[in-house]
Amino acid sequence: MAKSALQKEIERYVGETLHTPVRLSAMENVRQLPIYLTSDYQFYDVLLGNRKLVFMIRKDDAGTPAEIRKHLSQAQSKLFVSVVFVTERLTAKNRSRLIKDAIPFVVPGNQLYIPELALDLREHFRAQKVKAGEALTPVAQAVLFRHLLGIRKRDVTASDIAGNLNYTPMSIGRAIDVLTDLGLATSDKVGRERHIHFELEGEALFERAKPLLRSPVRSLRYLTGAERFPNFRLAGESALAKLTPLNPPDVKHFAASLAYWNEIQETEDVAEVDPEEAEAILEIWSYDPAPLARKMTVDSLSLYAQFMGHPDERIAMATDELLGTLNW
Structure with a gap:
């Protein structure tokens, strides 16, 4: 029926x-x-x-x-x-x-x-943990994770970050405003360039930012043929299973930005189907997962933000274990 x-x-x-x-x-x-x-x-x-x-x-x-x-x-x-x-x-x-x-x-x-x-x-899941205006914006979270993952120099400019994360310098400037307003960073201008300096480093910075994190997932697409696209990184439970002892789900999860998904829809014969017919599940992220990603999976920090406090005990345990694998 x-x-x-x-x-x-x-x-x-x-x-x-x-x-x-x-x-x-x-x-x-x-x-x-x-x-x-x-x-x-x-x-x-x-x-x-x-x-x-x-x-x-x-x-x-x-x-x-x-x-x-x-x-x-x-x-x-x-x-x-x-x-x-x-x-x-x-x-x-x-x-x-x-x-x-x-x-x-x-x-x-x-x-x-x-x-x-x-x-x-x-x-969205966990969105009520912080008041409106007290959570990181998607771009600010990407900037923070870029720094924590070591994709950085000690003092970097808005232009440096923009080129790496595929945003405009203006968008990065607004993200820096968010990070400074929340007490995670300071900034100054040297000539025409704006520099960002984080107040803490490594695990101490992450612990301060943890209550402000949000899941990067904005929506799901149920697809056939997703494995044909090289810019899709393993995501969700599939990535968590790759990085921890968690058993993998029956259907693979991948992640991509909305811009890349729209590009694929225009140029490729990709089909959206009902959930029970899906060969893969595509997570559309609020920031581009590619610049932060590992070779096979999305980055561990975004994965942690997605599943932090999950009601499924298996996933919650795997998420905590994932955090323990990071080299701060």
């Missing part, structure tokens, strides 16, 4: 938010549920990391929080697995009530709240 637009949107939204493939499969044994539940909801098995959940999708209006709580409890008592309420629309008042009562829910494109997995996501 073909997937509905809502099913595809749920897979896309949850997958992009958690940076991991998500597949909804219709629950086979729905006869164990009361008829009044199956008439109002659709039930789907979902695997997030190594955790199995059931998504209970409302067919029409969302209902009252009391009704949702009652139906969720009844479904869980029959299924013996965690159940998550899903709806296309939810008022701010009802959303607050569900959060107050710790009722897990997903509103595709708006919010994902699963307290059992410590997930409260309104935009």
Whole structure:
């Protein structure tokens, strides 16, 4: 049976938010549920990391929080697995009530709240750890990682960095402003050139910056034939598995900038497909992964920023182990 637009949107939204493939499969044994539940909801098995959940999708209006709580409890008592309420629309008042009562829910494109997995996501995974304006911008993070990875001279100019990271000097200038405003660096002008100086070095600098990091992944593309493109570096769980003892995922993950992806779409016969048909998953990054990358994989610092605090214990352990391999 073909997937509905809502099913595809749920897979896309949850997958992009958690940076991991998500597949909804219709629950086979729905006869164990009361008829009044199956008439109002659709039930789907979902695997997030190594955790199995059931998504209970409302067919029409969302209902009252009391009704949702009652139906969720009844479904869980029959299924013996965690159940998550899903709806296309939810008022701010009802959303607050569900959060107050710790009722897990997903509103595709708006919010994902699963307290059992410590997930409260309104935009991107971990985005709520710092207040607006207190996180590194993508360009500032790339500049910081360039320095920490040793792709630098001791004192470098905005022009030097711009040429290496494929940005304009003006963009790098704004990134330097962010780094100085957050107390990670200072800058001065020598003639017409702006120089940046980091306050700390190595692990001490990284530890200071850690609360300000953001995942570089902005969206996912499900593809066939991605291995034909040489500028795609292994990314996501595939890169983590390459660099740590983590078992690799069934489908390889790669990374590229949005500009490179747009270029490929114009010149190559590459197909986007539904998640279950994908031969590869392409992560579109908010900065170009190529200048910072290893030969085979994306850089370790960006990989750490992607998975830091991940709810899957296997991935969280591998991420911490990855950090231990760095030579500061």
